Structures are given as C-alpha cells and as structure tokens.
Amino acid sequence: MTTSAPLKVALLGCGVVGSQVARLLLTQAADLQARIGRPLELVGIAVRDAAKPREGIDPALFTADAEALVRRGDLDLVIELMGGIEPARGLLLAAIGAGASVVTANKALLASDGGTLYAAAEAAGVDLYYEAAVAGAIPIIRPLRESLVGDEVLAVKGIVNGTTNFILDKMHTAGEGFADVLAEAQALGYAEADPTADVEGFDAAAKAALLASLAFHSRVKLDDVDREGITGVSLDDIAAAEQMGCVIKLLADCTLSEDGRIAVGVHPTMVPLSHPLASIPGAYNAVFIESRNAGRLMFMGPGAGGQPTSSAVLGDVVTAARNRVRGASGPGESAYSARGILPADEVRSRYYVALEVSDEPGVLAKVATCFASHGVSLQAVRQDGGAGESRARLGVMTHVAPHGDVCATIAELQQLAEVGAGVSMMRVEDR
Amino acid sequence: MTTSAPLKVALLGCGVVGSQVARLLLTQAADLQARIGRPLELVGIAVRDAAKPREGIDPALFTADAEALVRRGDLDLVIELMGGIEPARGLLLAAIGAGASVVTANKALLASDGGTLYAAAEAAGVDLYYEAAVAGAIPIIRPLRESLVGDEVLAVKGIVNGTTNFILDKMHTAGEGFADVLAEAQALGYAEADPTADVEGFDAAAKAALLASLAFHSRVKLDDVDREGITGVSLDDIAAAEQMGCVIKLLADCTLSEDGRIAVGVHPTMVPLSHPLASIPGAYNAVFIESRNAGRLMFMGPGAGGQPTSSAVLGDVVTAARNRVRGASGPGESAYSARGILPADEVRSRYYVALEVSDEPGVLAKVATCFASHGVSLQAVRQDGGAGESRARLGVMTHVAPHGDVCATIAELQQLAEVGAGVSMMRVEDR
Numbered sequence: 095m096t097t098s099a100p101l102k103v104a105l106l107g108c109g110v111v112g113s114q115v116a117r118l119l120l121t122q123a124a125d126l127q128a129r130i131g132r133p134l135e136l137v138g139i140a141v142r143d144a145a146k147p148r149e150g151i152d153p154a155l156f157t158a159d160a161e162a163l164v165r166r167g168d169l170d171l172v173i174e175l176m177g178g179i180e181p182a183r184g185l186l187l188a189a190i191g192a193g194a195s196v197v198t199a200n201k202a203l204l205a206s207d208g209g210t211l212y213a214a215a216e217a218a219g220v221d222l223y224y225e226a227a228v229a230g231a232i233p234i235i236r237p238l239r240e241s242l243v244g245d246e247v248l249a250v251k252g253i254v255n256g257t258t259n260f261i262l263d264k265m266h267t268a269g270e271g272f273a274d275v276l277a278e279a280q281a282l283g284y285a286e287a288d289p290t291a292d293v294e295g296f297d298a299a300a301k302a303a304l305l306a307s308l309a310f311h312s313r314v315k316l317d318d319v320d321r322e323g324i325t326g327v328s329l330d331d332i333a334a335a336e337q338m339g340c341v342i343k344l345l346a347d348c349t350l351s352e353d354g355r356i357a358v359g360v361h362p363t364m365v366p367l368s369h370p371l372a373s374i375p376g377a378y379n380a381v382f383i384e385s386r387n388a389g390r391l392m393f394m395g396p397g398a399g400g401q402p403t404s405s406a407v408l409g410d411v412v413t414a415a416r417n418r419v420r421g422a423s424g425p426g427e428s429a430y431s432a433r434g435i436l437p438a439d440e441v442r443s444r445y446y447v448a449l450e451v452s453d454e455p456g457v458l459a460k461v462a463t464c465f466a467s468h469g470v471s472l473q474a475v476r477q478d479g480g481a482g483e484s485r486a487r488l489g490v491m492t493h494v495a496p497h498g499d500v501c502a503t504i505a506e507l508q509q510l511a512e513v514g515a516g517v518s519m520m521r522v523e524d525r
Numbered sequence: 526m527t528t529s530a531p532l533k534v535a536l537l538g539c540g541v542v543g544s545q546v547a548r549l550l551l552t553q554a555a556d557l558q559a560r561i562g563r564p565l566e567l568v569g570i571a572v573r574d575a576a577k578p579r580e581g582i583d584p585a586l587f588t589a590d591a592e593a594l595v596r597r598g599d600l601d602l603v604i605e606l607m608g609g610i611e612p613a614r615g616l617l618l619a620a621i622g623a624g625a626s627v628v629t630a631n632k633a634l635l636a637s638d639g640g641t642l643y644a645a646a647e648a649a650g651v652d653l654y655y656e657a658a659v660a661g662a663i664p665i666i667r668p669l670r671e672s673l674v675g676d677e678v679l680a681v682k683g684i685v686n687g688t689t690n691f692i693l694d695k696m697h698t699a700g701e702g703f704a705d706v707l708a709e710a711q712a713l714g715y716a717e718a719d720p721t722a723d724v725e726g727f728d729a730a731a732k733a734a735l736l737a738s739l740a741f742h743s744r745v746k747l748d749d750v751d752r753e754g755i756t757g758v759s760l761d762d763i764a765a766a767e768q769m770g771c772v773i774k775l776l777a778d779c780t781l782s783e784d785g786r787i788a789v790g791v792h793p794t795m796v797p798l799s800h801p802l803a804s805i806p807g808a809y810n811a812v813f814i815e816s817r818n819a820g821r822l823m824f825m826g827p828g829a830g831g832q833p834t835s836s837a838v839l840g841d842v843v844t845a846a847r848n849r850v851r852g853a854s855g856p857g858e859s860a861y862s863a864r865g866i867l868p869a870d871e872v873r874s875r876y877y878v879a880l881e882v883s884d885e886p887g888v889l890a891k892v893a894t895c896f897a898s899h900g901v902s903l904q905a906v907r908q909d910g911g912a913g914e915s916r917a918r919l920g921v922m923t924h925v926a927p928h929g930d931v932c933a934t935i936a937e938l939q940q941l942a943e944v945g946a947g948v949s950m951m952r953v954e955d956r
Binding site for chain 1 (some may be wrong): 545549553556557559560644654655661663664667668671672673674675676677679690742801816817818819820821822823824825826827832833835836837839842843844847848852853854858859861862
C-alpha cells in the first residue's frame with residue numbers, strides 16, 4: 095500500500111533535548127518527509143506541567159497524561175526523553191504493546207532492563223533505537239550494531255561522560271582541585287546541582303554496559319560494571335600522571351578477556367599522551383574500538399547538549415520511520431554469546447602505585463619484595479626525596495597484573511612500619 | 526515463514542580483500558549464523574583464473590564464468606570486490622535483476638553510475654550496501670546514510686587515500702621529495718606499480734563524490750569533483766606549510782555553499798596543526814563532519830588493507846542478510862535535494878601563494894595592488910630575502926576568496942617583470 099498519510103509521533107519529556115527535538119520535527123518537516131517518504135506528525139508531548147509555555151511549540155500539543163498518550167493506539171513512533179526507570183519503562187512497554195516503534199536516549203533504563211524492552215519490541219515487530227543513549231551525537235551504537243557486526247570486537251574504550259572529562263581536563267590545565275573545578279562546572283551549567291550520576295561514574299557505567307552488550311553480543315547490565323568515580327582524584331594524582339607522560343581520564347573500558355569473558359569497568363585511568371584518547375578536550379566524548387579485522391578505530395564529537403543529542407535522536411527517528419514506510423524493522427537484540435563477566439579482581443591492567451615511605455636503607459627492597467610476593471612485576475620505580483623529614487615518595491609502575499593481586503599487595507604494604515597510610519593506586523592504559 | 530535454510534552468497538573477485546572475505550565467511554560461519562539467524566553458504570567465487578590455488582579456500586568454489594554465477598537465480602547476496610566499471614556493472618545489474626542483494630566496495634562504479642544501481646535495487650526490492658567503498662574499515666557510509674539523516678550536514682572533509690597520506694607524511698617527516706618517497710612506498714607495497722589512481726587523486730575523488738552524495742542528499746558524480754593530485758607538491762611547499770604551522774594533506778572537501786550548491790574537490794591542502802585532521806598519521810584515514818546539530822564529529826581508522834576492508838564488507842553482508850531474513854530492506858538512494866554543483870572557480874578558500882620577486886623598492890606594493898585589484902584581501906605577507914642575487918621570496922596568505930579570483934591574480938602577477946615564473950598556490954584549511 096502506497097500512502098502519504100503522516101506517521102504519528104509522540105514525545106515523552108520536553109527538557110533541553112526534548113524541546114529541541116520537538117522544534118526540529120516542526121521546522122525541518124519538509125526535509126524529514128523527503129528523507130522518509132511520508133510526513134511526520136507530532137501528535138502530543140507528555141510533560142509534568144502541561145501549562146508551562148515552551149517557545150516555538152504549540153501549547154495544544156502538551157499533555158500531562160503520558161499514559162493516555164502512549165495508549166492512543168494510532169502511534170507509529172514514540173520518542174522517550176524523560177529519563178529514569180519509571181514511569182519511562184512502563185510507558186515504553188505500553189507504547190510497544192500498542193504497536194509503536196521506540197526511540198530513546200534512556201541509558202539507565204536500557205542498562206538495567208534493556209532485555210525486557212528488546213523482547214517486547216521483537217514480539218511486537220517494532221523497532222528499538224537508542225543512538226543518543228551513548229556519547230551524544232557521535233554515531234557509536236549503529237556502527238557497533240551494524241557496521242562492525244561482521245567483525246570480532248576485542249575492546250571498546252571510551253570517554254563517555256563530558257562533565258567528568260571537563261573536570262579532569264581543568265584539573266590538569268589549571269591545577270585546581272576537584273571541589274573547586276566541580277563548583278565552577280556547576281556554575282557554568284556543565285555539571286548538575288546533584289552531580290552524583292556524573293562524578294561517581296554511574297552515567298558512564300550505564301553507557302559502558304550498553305557498549306559492552308553490543309560489542310560482545312551479550313547482555314551486560316549496570317550492576318556488572320565495576321565502577322569508580324573521580325571524586326577521589328587528587329592533585330597529587332594529576333601531578334604523578336603528568337610525570338609519567340599521561341593524563342587522567344574517566345575511562346569506560348569494555349575488554350574481552352583471554353578466556354572469552356567480559357571485563358567491564360569505569361575508572362579514573364592514566365592515559366599516555368600518545369594514545370588517541372589522551373587529547374580529547376573538555377566536554378567532548380570519544381570512543382576507541384579495537385577489533386580483529388578493522389583494527390583501531392576512533393570516533394569523537396560532542397558528547398552532550400540539546401543540539402547534538404537531538405541530532406542522534408532524529409537520525410533514529412528517520413531510520414525507524416523509513417522502516418515503518420517499508421514495512422521493515424531494524425536489528426534486534428544480539429545476545430547470543432551469553433558471555434560471563436570477569437570478576438573485578440581478575441581484571442588485568444597496568445597500575446601506578448604511589449606511596450610514602452621512610453627514607454632509610456632497605457625500604458625500597460622491602461617494597462619491591464612485597465610486590466614480587468604477590469606476583470606483581472614492576473616496570474619502573476621512581477623515588478622522589480621531597481616528602482620532607484626523612485620521608486620519600488615512591489611511584490611504582492607495574493606490568494599488567496590482576497586487580498586483586500595489586501590490592502593484596504597494597505594491603506600488605508600498608509602493614510609495613512616504613513610505609514605511610516596514604517597508598518594510592520590508579521590504572522594505566524597500555525598505549 | 527521460519528526457516529533455517531542457508532542464504533546463498535556469491536563472491537566476485539578474490540584478490541587481497543576478496544580472499545580475506547571468503548576466509549572469514551568460512552571460518553566465522555557460526556558467529557555469522559548467530560548474528561543473522563540463518564547460515565550463510567558461499568556457493569561460488571568468480572575469478573579470472575579458476576585454476577589458481579588460494580590458501581584455505583576450497584578450489585571447487587572457483588569459476589571463471591561470473592555471468593553464469595550471478596544468473597543462477599537462487600542467490601541471496603552478491604559481494605562484488607573486482608573493481609572497475611565493467612564487467613562489474615553488468616554483473617551487479619544481472620544479480621539485482623535475479624533478486625540478490627548487493628554488497629560492493631566499488632567506489633569507481635558507484636561514483637560514475639551509482640544512480641543506475643540504486644534504481645535497479647529499488648525496483649527489485651533488494652539492498653545496495655557499500656561501506657567498504659570509502660575509508661576502509663571506518664564506518665562512515667552508514668553514519669551518513671542513517672545516523673545523521675535527521676540532521677543537516679554542512680561539510681565533510683576527509684583524508685580518504687592512505688597512499689597519498691603516507692607519501693605526504695613521509696615528505697614532512699623525512700624531508701624527502703615526492704619521487705623518492707613514491708618509489709619507497711611502491712617498494713613497501715603501499716603504492717601500486719601504476720600509482721596514478723592514488724597520486725593523481727582519482728581514488729579520493731570517487732570517494733568525495735560518494736560522501737557528498739550522501740551528506741547532501743543529492744547525486745554527485747566523479748566528474749563533478751574538482752580534482753588535483755599530489756604529484757606537484759614540492760619540498761618548498763612542505764617547508765612553506767611548516768612555516769605556517771601547517772601540514773599538507775590530500776583533502777577531500779565536500780562543503781555546502783551559502784547558496785545551497787555543493788562545492789566538492791580533492792586538493793593538496795595546508796591543514797593547521799590544531800585541526801584534528803592534521804595529526805592523522807601514515808596510511809590511516811579520517812573523516813571530519815560538521816553538521817547543524819551534531820556539531821563537529823571525527824572518525825578515524827585504517828583506510829585500506831585486506832583485513833580492515835573485509836570487516837566493512839562483512840558488516841554489510843550481515844546487515845543485508847538480516848534484512849533478507851526479516852523480509853526487510855535497507856535505505857535506498859536519497860537524492861531528493863538535487864542540488865547544483867558550484868563551479869570550481871566559485872569555490873571559496875584561503876590560499877597560500879608563494880612567488881619569487883626582484884628585491885627592489887616598490888615590488889611588494891605592486892604585488893599587493895595586484896591582489897587587491899581582484900578583490901582578494903590578504904591576511905599575512907612574509908618576505909624571505911634568501912633567494913640570492915637580489916631576488917626575494919614572498920609568501921602570501923589570503924583571506925577566503927573564490928578560486929577564480931586567486932587564479933586571475935596569479936595570471937596577472939606572472940605578467941609582472943619583477944615576478945619570477947614559478948608562482949605556486951595552495952588551499953589552506955580554515956581551522
């Protein structure tokens with residue numbers, strides 16, 4: 095059947111991204127129609143306060159009754175930009191049940207219960223697209239789901255949270271401490287009033303779960319991600335990183351282990367300046383992929399903001415709408431590998447360990463013996479006498495070792511009378 | 526209908542990329558089946574010499590009769606990796622006519638007659654995918670066709686030919702001339718015995734045509750691309766670029782002009798070191814995209830070689846096969862904009878102009894007057910006395926100006942008695 099009847103679209107949420115998407119749906123209507131083959135009609139926008147005016151959007155479109163909107167029964171597409179688990183989850187399942195395809199940017203929902211959404215979409219024969227859920231405007235979901243689907247992805251490493259990248263960048267360039275830079279980022283609108291999701295790494299961990307799921311054809315959930323935020327990163331860490339020719343980045347690291355399990359974590363990590371991820375500035379995001387055949391790929395671009403994110407949402411909208419027009423559907427969940435998750439203690443990395451010791455003969459030997467007794471071999475040790483009063487600072491770079499062995503080493507080091515209490519450790523990216 | 530019958534696949538061409546694709550189809554069969562939902566069966570490989578043995582591939586698969594292979598009538602997919610216009614074009618049209626979807630890496634064919642292939646695929650309800658035609662393993666076709674399809678792309682600029690990037694890189698780092706580095710690249714296998722397609726920019730121009738077509742939803746052909754190779758790049762140019770804080774790259778530049786026409790060219794271009802494209806090393810490729818909403822994106826990775834290219838081919842194979850299993854089809858041609866091509870003389874750029882003048886009073890004023898009389902304003906002029914015997918070298922950086930006006934200026938400069946014959950010019954990328 096050829097028809098030029100409009101495809102009916104509902105929008106859930108009208109914040110920074112939602113209002114931009116709504117405006118683009120209205121102002122770019124002719125282009126979108128030409129690209130899809132049929133016009134899109136925005137039939138309703140669910141918001142908390144339907145009376146609040148939004149510039150450039152017809153007030154008649156707003157409704158506070160999201161449930162009724164998704165259950166109209168005539169929707170082709172539902173765009174969900176409200177975030178959070180509920181009511182987003184229930185509304186999307188209702189929309190899918192009523193036969194609508196779904197475009198969402200909701201990484202938290204996908205990382206906690208994506209399997210349920212995928213299964214519902216599969217059963218209903220509709221699409222589930224979520225390019226905007228990871229790395230804003232950077233096309234990364236589609237390349238993983240489709241372009242690299244004939245290859246074997248070995249690792250995906252990304253700077254996927256712009257707020258923390260901005261803060262770490264500023265700590266390096268301005269030499270200011272975490273709390274000061276965070277306050278500045280909040281004043282500039284780069285960080286939320288409650289910055290927990292960003293600075294504690296929850297946002298990046300949800301994205302890591304999505305990236306790992308797609309890369310390794312397995313279901314990886316938020317709880318599988320070993321997560322550490324940047325609140326503990328000190329100016330001493332920053333200085334140590336610079337001494338080692340590195341910068342500290344909050345890295346989402348999804349790597350296939352030698353035994354086929356998935357290592358997935360989010361950690362502040364020293365990245366050598368020669369690595370392509372080292373130079374990603376400010377609020378930019380970047381994702382680095384290593385795969386068997388394609389080799390080393392990198393994607394970079396703006397990681398957040400209303401305009402970039404709306405670009406990713408609209409790309410999905412056009413793709414899902416085209417599928418609708420052609421009676422087709424996009425890729426479903428690919429979780430056939432069902433790989434296990436490598437326990438955090440078994441994940442292998444290089445580490446930089448900083449400790450304060452008494453400056454007397456034999457201490458270095460004791461420290462080195464302690465590492466050796468846990469099977470952790472050292473690549474370099476650097477002693478810096480300047481800790482005052484017969485104290486010295488040691489910086490130890492290990493070879494690749496399991497996290498658990500490094501932790502055990504540190505626990506033992508802290509028992510030594512010659513070692514001060516504040517032993518710190520940080521992962522170091524390989525190249 | 527649910528079936529587990531294999532999808533039948535034929536391969537045309539079995540060179541470096543083709544043999545790698547064949548091997549992966551055979552060795553990765555279980556993974557590919559899991560990702561597609563049905564097994565793939567490689568039923569035949571068309572080659573010139575069917576008797577020649579290829580390691581790891583059953584000799585019974587080879588045939589010299591490509592025509593019979595594509596006309597079997599039971600093919601689901603045809604992968605074309607032979608290159609060139611004919612017989613590839615006729616074979617693909619026959620395959621499409623017989624109901625097969627097509628995956629190809631043939632940029633020359635697509636850039637000269639892509640419209641015919643698209644129309645045939647549309648009529649037959651089959652897919653046409655060609656991720657491997659541009660920038661090897663870097664997913665760039667799919668992001669343009671699908672991820673950015675809801676945005677307005679303003680410019681696509683890329684280093685899309687690894688051979689020329691390797692040569693220019695080496696000229697910069699080793700200070701060796703074009704001919705020497707080319708000979709070296711040939712010895713290393715980075716350049717072909719007949720390097721014309723690479724060093725004269727034909728390969729990059731075909732890719733520019735494909736990128737511009739997708740970015741601007743318009744049909745852009747090879748002949749529309751203003752093309753200049755790197756054979757004229759001298760060590761003087763390299764030195765001048767370095768003095769200006771730039772490196773020379775062979776840049777494929779697709780830009781939407783202010784009046785909505787398409788400016789598309791391939792030229793050696795001075796790229797400021799601060800630009801993300803400046804640091805792309807050796808045989809790597811990178812594509813930089815600027816779009817209305819997504820902002821500035823960059824994609825980088827290996828641009829050629831059997832393994833990376835086979836990754837792109839197999840990604841398309843899985844996508845086309847999944848569509849087959851679901852009774853769906855991928856995106857067709859999007860050329861609704863039907864934009865005009867901006868004539869080369871009207872394309873605007875900054876330029877660096879180098880000339881030799883007699884070192885006497887009033888010459889600089891004469892030169893500056895000549896630029897001004899053609900409406901070309903200057904950003905910087907640099908005089909270097911060291912040309913010997915009362916001659917001086919001038920390096921002139923212009924503001925953005927139309928190509929035709931800069932050419933007219935140079936033609937007039939060459940008439941001046943004070944100016945030597947060898948006036949050279951080169952585009953300079955803005956930032």
